[in-house]
Amino acid sequence: xxxxxxxxxxxxxxxxxxxxxxxxxxxxxxxxxxxxxxxxxxxxxxxxxxxxxxxxxxxxxxxxxxxxxxxxxxxxxxxxxxxxxxxxxxxxxxxxxxxxxxxxxxxxxxxxxxxxxxxxxxxxxxxxxxxxxxxxxxxxxxxxxxxxxxxxxxxxxxxxxxxxxxxxxxxxxxxxxxxxxxxxxxxxxxxxxxxxxxxxxxxxxxxxxxxxxxxxxxxxxxxxxxxxxxxxxxxxxxxxxxxxxxxxxxxxxxxxxxxxxxxxxxxxxxxxxx
Amino acid sequence: xxxxxxxxxxxxxxxxxxxxxxxxxxxxxxxxxxxxxxxxxxxxxxxxxxxxxxxxxxxxxxxxxxxxxxxxxxxxxxxxxxxxxxxxxxxxxxxxxxxxxxxxxxxxxxxxxxxxxxxxxxxxxxxxxxxxxxxxxxxxxxxxxxxxxxxxxxxxxxxxxxxxxxxxxxxxxxxxxxxxxxxxxxxxxxxxxxxxxxxxxxxxxxxxxxxx
Amino acid sequence: xxxxxxxxxxxxxxxxxxxxxxxxxxxxxxxxxxxxxxxxxxxxxxxxxxxxxxxxxxxxxxxxxxxxxxxxxxxxxxxxxxxxxxxxxxxxxxxxxxxxxxxxxxxxxxxxxxxxxxxxxxxxxxxxxxxxxxxxxxxxxxxxxxxxxxxxxxxxxxxxxxxxxxxxxxxxxxxxxxxxxxxxxxxxxxxxxxxxxxxxxxxxxxxxxxxxxxxxxxxxxxx
Numbered sequence: 001x002x003x004x005x006x007x008x009x010x011x012x013x014x015x016x017x018x019x020x021x022x023x024x025x026x027x028x029x030x031x032x033x034x035x036x037x038x039x040x041x042x043x044x045x046x047x048x049x050x051x052x053x054x055x056x057x058x059x060x061x062x063x064x065x066x067x068x069x070x071x072x073x074x075x076x077x078x079x080x081x082x083x084x085x086x087x088x089x090x091x092x093x094x095x096x097x098x099x100x101x102x103x104x105x106x107x108x109x110x111x112x113x114x115x116x117x118x119x120x121x122x123x124x125x126x127x128x129x130x131x132x133x134x135x136x137x138x139x140x141x142x143x144x145x146x147x148x149x150x151x152x153x154x155x156x157x158x159x160x161x162x163x164x165x166x167x168x169x170x171x172x173x174x175x176x177x178x179x180x181x182x183x184x185x186x187x188x189x190x191x192x193x194x195x196x197x198x199x200x201x202x203x204x205x206x207x208x209x210x211x212x213x214x215x216x217x218x219x220x221x222x223x224x225x226x227x228x229x230x231x232x233x234x235x236x237x238x239x240x241x242x243x244x245x246x247x248x249x250x251x252x253x254x255x256x257x258x259x260x261x262x263x264x265x266x267x268x269x270x271x272x273x274x
Numbered sequence: 275x276x277x278x279x280x281x282x283x284x285x286x287x288x289x290x291x292x293x294x295x296x297x298x299x300x301x302x303x304x305x306x307x308x309x310x311x312x313x314x315x316x317x318x319x320x321x322x323x324x325x326x327x328x329x330x331x332x333x334x335x336x337x338x339x340x341x342x343x344x345x346x347x348x349x350x351x352x353x354x355x356x357x358x359x360x361x362x363x364x365x366x367x368x369x370x371x372x373x374x375x376x377x378x379x380x381x382x383x384x385x386x387x388x389x390x391x392x393x394x395x396x397x398x399x400x401x402x403x404x405x406x407x408x409x410x411x412x413x414x415x416x417x418x419x420x421x422x423x424x425x426x427x428x429x430x431x432x433x434x435x436x437x438x439x440x441x442x443x444x445x446x447x448x449x450x451x452x453x454x455x456x457x458x459x460x461x462x463x464x465x466x467x468x469x470x471x472x473x474x475x476x477x478x479x480x481x482x483x484x485x486x
Numbered sequence: 487x488x489x490x491x492x493x494x495x496x497x498x499x500x501x502x503x504x505x506x507x508x509x510x511x512x513x514x515x516x517x518x519x520x521x522x523x524x525x526x527x528x529x530x531x532x533x534x535x536x537x538x539x540x541x542x543x544x545x546x547x548x549x550x551x552x553x554x555x556x557x558x559x560x561x562x563x564x565x566x567x568x569x570x571x572x573x574x575x576x577x578x579x580x581x582x583x584x585x586x587x588x589x590x591x592x593x594x595x596x597x598x599x600x601x602x603x604x605x606x607x608x609x610x611x612x613x614x615x616x617x618x619x620x621x622x623x624x625x626x627x628x629x630x631x632x633x634x635x636x637x638x639x640x641x642x643x644x645x646x647x648x649x650x651x652x653x654x655x656x657x658x659x660x661x662x663x664x665x666x667x668x669x670x671x672x673x674x675x676x677x678x679x680x681x682x683x684x685x686x687x688x689x690x691x692x693x694x695x696x697x698x699x700x701x702x703x704x705x706x707x708x709x
Contacts, residue, residue: 101433103671111350167671189658190668192431198446203570335691336684337652344680427559431656451571458564462556469555
């Protein structure tokens with residue numbers, strides 16, 4: 001607590017002097033290339049620190065979900081994080097989870113607050129320019145949730161209506177691509193958090209809540225239904241900061257090993273995700 | 275509707291309330307400290323006064339939400355601390371102006387008399403002028419406190435689960451008309467009780483001070 | 487690794503200037519209409535606050551205390567997500583105008599009330615002696631004098647109102663903050679987006695704030 005307090009104090013003075021220069025939060029020098037001598041600096045940093053910091057979702061049942069009764073965050077992605085921690089640090093419990101949203105997961109990687117983001121993060125070519133992604137560990141699609149009594153059964157039913165999406169998630173683009181094919185006209189409203197989109201659906205502000213099917217499942221209730229259609233297959237990957245090649249390799253190795261040994265299947269079955 | 279009053283729901287909302295209070299308290303303390311400093315600077319300094327003026331005017335004329343967004347996505351601070359930092363930076367500027375107003379209200383005679391007694395500028399400020407100035411502006415300072423407590427609700431825009439945030443999350447789970455309205459009423463009531471109590475105390479204080 | 491303020495990000499802002507312009511226009515529109523509503527409500531309730539009839543004064547107290555002690559965010563969320571359950575589905579533009587107008591109306595009411603109370607009682611009595619009844623007395627004698635006192639705080643209030651229009655960003659309201667944040671979220675060019683947004687708000691608020699200071703000084707000189 002005291003450390004953050006000091007950071008806040010100094011930032012109060014520093015913020016007004018934030019120059020328009022090309023100040024970049026650069027990773028410690030000498031990473032890519034010098035693979036020969038010992039281990040990568042980013043891995044070393046994690047080992048020195050003693051914990052692996054991972055950004056995960058806390059509102060997506062089965063992937064990353066905070067149980068309101070116990071306060072514990074659990075899910076398939078947290079288990080993945082534990083597997084990586086076991087590989088890098090030797091102890092699967094040495095992880096520190098940080099809640100993230102679609103909007104915050106990128107910035108938190110950039111400023112080094114987390115080593116990995118394992119948070120239903122879809123791999124796209126555009127995102128690959130900004131982050132390192134591991135091989136995919138899960139495939140999902142963008143889904144649509146509507147009110148049961150709306151009578152909407154497919155995307156065409158949403159012509160002239162409104163879809164709510166989260167800011168900076170990939171759902172919007174996938175639906176737009178689909179819309180163009182069928183010549184539909186649909187409005188998009190962006191919100192900062194999933195509960196707000198659900199609230200907007202409940203109150204009728206939007207006609208459809210669209211996000212990855214896995215996330216959507218967490219908001220299903222008696223009055224809503226998820227349409228069967230899935231758009232734009234979404235491959236989830238573990239993201240790490242560009243330049244942290246050591247961490248990316250560790251993530252990839254972990255996933256490869258788990259797939260080869262059948263661990264991955266067991267993990268997916270454990271959470272009912274097959 | 276009775277489903278809303280079970281311990282798990284109330285506890286959930288209670289956590290939000292604690293977060294709100296924590297953010298508000300931390301921001302108030304930081305803003306009072308730095309606001310006083312900047313207020314004094316703008317009142318008395320030449321070069322530093324101008325710097326302070328630029329900071330104060332720039333911050334006072336931009337929305338709080340912008341600071342909350344900027345601190346969350348552009349600084350390495352964890353979410354809660356980013357919210358506190360944003361609110362502090364914003365409120366510091368407001369308090370700086372309040373303090374400056376208080377300092378201006380002290381008659382010149384005080385400064386001159388104290389200087390004649392041999393006090394240094396710093397001593398005059400510390401022992402004579404500042405206490406009076408702060409005393410004079412206690413009402414606007416307290417009204418700024420209630421404003422701050424209300425403005426903490428903006429941190430929900432970046433996912434910080436304060437009272438407003440927890441309320442919206444719960445609303446997703448309890449979505450009948452009756453429950454939604456009850457939830458709004460509950461949350462509004464909590465904010466109201468806290469702020470109304472504070473402003474009543476402020477008014478009583480103000481009345482007492484005026485009588486003296 | 488490009489910095490947060492890299493040149494290509496600024497170029498993107500310039501290229502997409504229409505996004506910001508649209509938001510800016512919406513902000514101005516909502517601000518003007520909400521201010522108008524706030525003034526109307528504020529003058530009405532402010533006068534009620536100095537009325538002889540107790541029920542009217544009570545109405546004033548209820549309105550002011552409730553609105554001033556609950557967050558604007560909650561009020562807006564209620565209008566946006568709560569009212570639809572009662573069958574009232576206002577377009578988000580009206581939600582903004584109504585919510586922001588009613589909220590600031592409470593503050594205007596307090597300013598108006600203070601302004602009226604500051605007029606010496608003698609003025610009322612003189613007006614009555616002249617044969618004015620209550621409303622004409624208000625209209626021709628009291629309010630014009632109260633206005634002068636009220637202008638500085640009202641101008642500051644207008645600045646706060648403009649800043650508070652940013653709350654619409656939290657309900658997908660299409661104002662400047664919403665568009666700026668939406669644009670920045672999709673391409674992650676936060677730095678330039680937020681700076682431009684800040685400058686735009688400054689452009690609106692700073693002149694008003696300076697005018698308020700000028701009014702304050704004039705008031706000090708004349709009183």
